[in-house]
Each structure stands twice: as structure tokens, then as C-alpha cells.
Amino acid sequence: MMKNLLRTAFEKRASLFEVTDAYRIVNGAADGFPGLTLDRFGDRLQVQFFGPEMLPRRREFVDAVAAMFNPACIIVKERLSRSGKSLENAPMEVAFGTRDAAVGTVREGNARFHVDLLDTVNPGLFLDMRHVRLEVEDRFRAMTGEGSKKIPTLVAMRTKQQVVKCCPPACAGMTSGGPRFLNLFSYTCSFSVHARLGGAAVATNADISGKILDKGRENYALNGLDLRPGEFFRGNALEYVRWAAKKGLKFDGIVLDPPSFARFKGFNFNVREHLMPLVSECAALLNAGAFIMVSSNYSEFALDTFARDVLAAVRSVHEKARTAWKRGQDIDFAGSGATKDSCLVATLVEL
Incomplete structure (x- = not known):
């Protein structure tokens, strides 16, 4: 079920594939994953939890993402505290791959941009x-x-x-x-x-x-x-x-x-x-x-x-x-x- 939802969400973004390799694959409940986003930045992926709904299935989701996309790394950020308060300094974890792989470049039309998924909450783009x-x-x-x-x-x-x-x-x-x-x-x-x-x-x-x-x-x-x-x-x-x-x-x-x-x-x-x-x-x-x-x-x-x-x-x-x-x-x-x-x-x- 989770892999099917991921595949459907990914295919929705097909029109962007020729334009860029930096885009959102999952945007919360609209893609079947409430309180969670999944972003692609070239060969690296970023998972963010904005709500508690998917936290109990965190490992399952990361494993499904790794199996489907085989990225260089997956960085997980929890954007809220356990009490539900929004966090500016989100805890970050390398859930798949290595820390070094969190740094790289992405393409966007004619442009290229540096990104670092572990620098701050925002990778640079x-x-x-x-x-x-x-x-x-x-x-x-x-x-x-x-x-x-x-x-x-x-x-x-x-x-x-x-x-x-x-x-x-x-x-x-x-x-x-x-x-x-x-x-x-x-x-x-x-x-x-x-x-x-x-x-x-x-x-x-x-x-x-x-x-x-x-x-x-x-x-x-x-x-x-x-x-x-x-x-x-x-x-x-x-x-x-x-x-x-x-x-x-x-x-x-x-x-x-x-x-x-x-x-x-x-x-x-x-x-x-x-x-x-x-x-x-x-x-x-x-x-x-x-x-x-x-x-x-x-x-x-x-x-x-x-x-x-x-x-x-x-x-x-x-x-x-x-x-x-x-x-x-x-x-x-x-x-x-x-x-x-x-x-x-x-x-x-x-x-």
C-alpha cells in the first residue's frame, strides 16, 4: 500500500522530470501521507514530519523510499516537538546513506544550485x-x-x-x-x-x-x-x-x-x-x-x-x-x- 502511494505520487510529478531534479514527491495528506513531506534534491532525499500521523511508521516509510528510489542518502527532519510545537531547529538524522552525500548540486532549467540537506532546516533552495x-x-x-x-x-x-x-x-x-x-x-x-x-x-x-x-x-x-x-x-x-x-x-x-x-x-x-x-x-x-x-x-x-x-x-x-x-x-x-x-x-x- 505504501509503495503504491509513493509510486502514484511520484508519477504525478512526471511533467517536471525534464525541467529539474529538485521537486516535492509527497506533499502530505493530498498524496496519502498526512503530516509528512518528501523532497528530492538530485540524488538525495529529504523527509520532513510536520505532524504526528506518520511518525509511528517512520522506519517503514524510509525503507520504502530507499527501496523505490535508491538515493545517495535520506535525511529525516522532525519539524515539531513531541508535544506538537513547531521547531525551527529541527532534529536531523541521516536515515539512509552517509552524511557526505547530503551535500551536492541540483539542476533547475538552465541553472545549477548547491544544496546541503544537513546545513539548516532549509537545504538552500x-x-x-x-x-x-x-x-x-x-x-x-x-x-x-x-x-x-x-x-x-x-x-x-x-x-x-x-x-x-x-x-x-x-x-x-x-x-x-x-x-x-x-x-x-x-x-x-x-x-x-x-x-x-x-x-x-x-x-x-x-x-x-x-x-x-x-x-x-x-x-x-x-x-x-x-x-x-x-x-x-x-x-x-x-x-x-x-x-x-x-x-x-x-x-x-x-x-x-x-x-x-x-x-x-x-x-x-x-x-x-x-x-x-x-x-x-x-x-x-x-x-x-x-x-x-x-x-x-x-x-x-x-x-x-x-x-x-x-x-x-x-x-x-x-x-x-x-x-x-x-x-x-x-x-x-x-x-x-x-x-x-x-x-x-x-x-x-x-x-
């Missing part, structure tokens, strides 16, 4: 934003008509370029022509990799973590992308947006994908309170014909209301802005929105 990353690349390719459909062969520069702190240099985000991209709360810079592969001249990444930005540099190098002045800013996204506004910088695409809550230098970012004002500030940085994509995993947001509020925030600056689309997670997240651990609201607005 959020699977539910794949469809948006691929669209960002396509949009920049359409802007330039020059973005290669193959991975470029540029020799990557050193990845340990100094992190910009507190205040970007005067050259940050500037280039001698070509479309520009801004990636706020950039994490490991996967959106920017796709933008650069699509032909963006500069893809600026803003994140409060220097360690995370170093991982972004590694992803640039993995894809043969040179590091350009002003592409990595360590600091608060609001700080960068306001600095860019003072400098008169403009962008042809912006992605705003914040965590629900964040703290930086005494400032507490709350997505309910601060997101829409930040969208308005970002809108002022957009060139004519540009786009902005805004998303959130905050489970209390409803898609229609979220898309309406984002459009209103952009229209406070550009009155003719229009919604291109509003959507949730991609097809591998069956039953998206049914549980707090599988929810996404995303919308893209064009000028």
Missing part, C-alpha cells in the same frame, strides 16, 4: 518558487533577446569578494547598459542566477546574512557567472531600497519574497505590517515596462486579497500597473494551501 524563478529568467531573456538558453561558459571570478556592509558603494547596482534585477531577502540568490542566465546585466542581492550571500556567490560560480560590482549587499532590504531611491537607481525586475518575520539591528520586520509599504517603496524603483513579483508563505494571507493589496501598493506609484498573474505553489505541491506548512501566495505586477 525553496522548491515552491521554482516556477517563478524560471519565469524571471524567461522575462529577462525576452528583454535582451541575448540570454543564452544554455549555461554560459564564462570563467567565474573568485567567490570570496568582500561583502558590502551598512552602506553600498556608489557603483552598487550600476552598469553600462542592460536590464537590472533586484532580489530582496535574496537567500542563496537563486532568482538572481536565473535573471543573469536570462541576460540581466546586474542582479543585486540584499540579505542580512553574510553566510547566505557567500552561498549565493557559490551559486554564481557554479553557473559560470562573473561577480559584478554592487551585486551583493549585506543588510536590511528596507535599507537598500531607500539607499537605491536616494541614488536614483532603477530596475527592470524586482522580486520581494520576505520571511514572515525577521530581525535586523533592532528592527523587527513583520510581513503583515511592513510588506505593503515596502512594495510601494519598491515600485518607485521600477523602470517603465518593468515587473515586480511579491510572495509570502504567511498562512493567514488569502491569495485574492494579497494580489489586490500588492496591486494597490504598486498603483500608488504607477497608476496603470496591472496584475499579470496570481498563484500558489507549483504542481508538485498537491493540496497547496490546505496546511500551514504548504502555503504560498504570489503575484506578479507589470507596468
